[in-house]
Amino acid sequence: MKNNILKLVFASAFALVAGYSVYASQKKVEMSDLAMANIEALASGENDHSQKIWERYYRPDGTGYNCTKTGNETC
Numbered sequence: 001m002k003n004n005i006l007k008l009v010f011a012s013a014f015a016l017v018a019g020y021s022v023y024a025s026q027k028k029v030e031m032s033d034l035a036m037a038n039i040e041a042l043a044s045g046e047n048d049h050s051q052k053i054w055e056r057y058y059r060p061d062g063t064g065y066n067c068t069k070t071g072n073e074t075c
Contacts, residue, residue, distance in 0.1 A: 053070075053071065053072070054067040054069060054070075054071050054072075054073050055068050055069075055070045055071025055072075055073065056073055
């Protein structure tokens with residue numbers, strides 16, 4: 001009987017340590033404001049496609065147009 005209780009205590013302690021390890025490894029990591037600003041800057045890119053720098057060339061078959069960077073329109 002004493003041997004079974006000792007096994008139960010060790011198994012419970014092992015389960016407790018394993019459970020806490022899983023919990024501790026899944027904590028949310030907060031990023032600093034500087035890191036977040038860097039990520040946003042990289043994600044936004046440098047191109048502003050609302051600038052009027054495009055020239056539209058309409059396709060002869062009427063299916064749409066192509067753009068090149070030499071004009072004064074948005075594309």
